[in-house]
Amino acid sequence: MPIANPPPSARSAEPGRTGGAAPSGQGVRRSGSGRDQRRAVGRPRADRLAPYVLVAPAVLVIVVLRLWPLLLGANFSFTGDGQRNGTTVGLDNYLELFRDPLFRGALRNVGLLVLILPVAVAIPGLLATFIHLRVPGHRLYRSVYFFPAVLSPVIVGAIFNLLLAFDGPLNAVLGAVGIGPVDWLGDPDVAMFTVVGVHVWATFGMALVVFLAGFATLDATLVEAARVDGASLPQIIWHVIAPSLIRTIQFVFVTTMIGMLTSMFGLLYVMTSGGPEGSTYLPEYYIWVQQGQLNRPALASAASTVLFLIMLVVGLLQISLLRRAGREA
């Protein structure tokens, strides 16, 4: 995982650097690159080619099987469906998309997800912190928190459908303490939060794995030093751990966002089918409906292209924001 700190023993080989709070990657990279350029002159040809050889397979795969199909797919979004199959229709599909209240609703839900994102990152982050700080039972937690991540979303959805049914056990418990029943999946103001909650619950184990790998290389003496100085737990987390793990956090942010925007289909399909009243539509589900159910593949392509652009912008924004935060910390 993107671990902010070099392994402890490696760090000690580097005299003159103190504190783990500095974004160490930057400095290393700069010194590394200077060195490479200096040496490049006298290096044998084979060695100069080495970087290209090393990246070649990755570049080939990504260009041929990701970027090239992306271009083809984006191109397809400018053609028509049904009667106009194969003909160029310019921006018609995009205009139709943005006129469709359902798609606009899906985009609003994307906005909501972006707002919820920090919570979805903070939960596994905090849990990993506590496990790292060895709360009683940490070994057990480290193992079982990953359990939901191995279950298929369909079964997770089916279980929560039962638990959250109007006459289900959760409402029975709420009723017992005098809180009226909540229609978790039937109330348009509540359903989206319910589904996102279940998604976070079902996937936090994966982010936890990433965080734990990050913690594995965190310099324990830093936390110890802060503790000796009398720092409280929130202070330690905020001033010591978070800045040291900025790369891990950045990575979890990006992958959690991708997970929320592209892999909630299973849950949506089972738990709400986009309803009630269309309130839980996400672009991904919209694409599935248009492509499979309504047979509008070109319109679906346009929707996927929009989804790609949104993810690109939001993702890059997050990366640069976090990078800046890392520098300032």
Place this chain on the structure above:
Amino acid sequence: MSRFSRWSLALPMALLALATIYPLLFTANVASKSRREYILDRFSLADTARWANIDTAWNSVGMGRYFANSLIVVTASVVLLLLIGSMAGFALSQLRFRGSSAIFLGCLAALFIPFQVIMVPLARIMADSGLIDTYPGLVLAYVAQFLPFTVFLMTSYYKTVPAEIIDAARIDGSSAYGVYRRIMLPLGTPALLSVGILDALFCWNDVLISLLMMPSADHRTLMVGVTSLRGQYSDDIPTFAAGVLIAAVPVLVVYLFLQRQITDGVAAGSTKG
């Protein structure tokens, strides 16, 4: 942390642990119920431990074959992903060369491509090149799908390796390939293990890519087999739950084994470095 705050954290965390075990137990319980028992009461304990559903799930759609298919495809995909991903990660993080930032940006952009947008063109490319319905085709599709993730991660990880370590090796006369093999691979163990777990989980649980790339019935992967236990109207939940269990248990075992290695691997990797 004070003794008090440790224990005050432990309680909610234990509750959460219960909540995360529950669905697995629920699934196991449903898997040993009859359909009638399930409809009458979904939550009650199964009256006996029944293996009939596991048996049905395993035999009805040829799960053994699918299991082997999944094992082959996932293993090959993860090995390739880790190899290609770590090579690229090393080059992009430690070696300065013309075009490196463009390549990194390209990987980043590829990370944000939803599968739906490339689904049809990709199927067509695979069909035209004769790779559809072959193991290499599916492996390649998985590698393509999860490579941006793997490269992004390995690059960030390798950026944290101090230049001094590499410099020292260079002075000893190692080529870039030697540095990759003797230093970067062992040093990357924790990252390789974690990303390997996640890549394996993604490939193992994938349904859509597998369905698209492997149209023949006998080339199916395990999760596709499990998913097809649900018909149009998801009627026989106990058999489906049994299938889910068959698919989930191997992943759990592998995870439980490897998650220790992640933390242990750090120490090993760093001492070698």
Place this chain on the structure above:
Amino acid sequence: MSAVLVAGLALAGCGSAAGPRSTPGGSDGRLVVWDWKSGEPSAASYIEQAKADFAKKHPDVTVDFVNQPFDQYYTLLGAAIQSGKGPDVILFNGGGQIRDRVDALMPLDDYLAEDRQRLAGWDAFTRDGRTYASPVTLQGHPIYYNKTLYEKAGLDPANPAMTWDEFVDDCAAITKATGARCFALGNKEGYGIQFFLSGLASGILTPQEYDAWVGGKRDWTSPNVKRIFELWKEAGDKGLNNDGANSTAMFNDSFALFQSGKAAHVIGLMSDVGHWRDFSEFLTADKLGVMDAPVVSSGAIPSLPYDGGIGYAVAKWTKDPKVAADLVRSLTSTDALSAFYAGAGAIASDTTIDVSGGGPAVATIVSKIKTGKPAPHVALSSKTLDLMGRLSQQLLSGSVTVDEAVKQLAASDQAG
């Protein structure tokens, strides 16, 4: 290893390498069938029969059934159609799902002439006068009721209500005596309104209005059409439905409510699930009734709403359409369909099958097939049905008026 990969990619990039064994569809001596049924144990004997029948005609052709998960069925089919490579024989739901995709299918009229009389339900697989699939099952929406609950409320289970007002009174009596609600309703996916519309329309619309509706001339300004949606809202407001209908799944939560006696009626199905055979585990044949739609407006004549349910079509890219059509004919042979009826309890498209052993409910259903008419919701486009699902949820939650809902539906319907 990566050298192999690179070589493979280079080929992929040029698109030059031809894969002789890669294309699943249309190669000689082999037919590929896509469906979402062949994996179900209850369909096993049906598939066996059909295969045996086909083997007699074409012993040298192998048939591969590929059971796809239904969730992704039409998505995968769309991808296959777009790349022009896919199965030879394809299972479809009748109505919009097949009509939207006829460009990729072969008209079968010439091959199926002999089956015309024997099978029913062709309309659901017909577009612009051409038939694209042969029906396997009939799908419709009988109103099932629980006779035990009728008895407990002191009602005569042999004579259920004929008019809506009587029906509502009966329901009140049942709820008072047993606590069971009138309707088990699952509207999470927006299917509840479709069943409601089809199940009750023949008691609301006049026969002329009904025929015009299914014939494509829908008058959304008619008071009777509006009445359908008013009734939907009233049923919700008066508490005739189970609680949380908008979060209850039609499949199979609403049917579970009916089976377990928590509701007295359900507008169910004839085939697949939610039908007489499906209920029989909990409601024995003599406790399950089927009733006509209660009459709401004068002049309405109740009839059973049904269409072709699922049927097999032939892709236009198949090598030998005659062989593929023969497979379709084997899949709809009387022997195969009898096996499907016996195994899954589906009401098969073949009306010559003897159902006398199935109990009164299935006998009632089959007796009404002759006078039955196409279901009103099947006549609507997928897009309008999608909108209707959402509007129906809003009607139940009170966030839209009936007038506004009907106006939006009319606009969507008339847009095509």
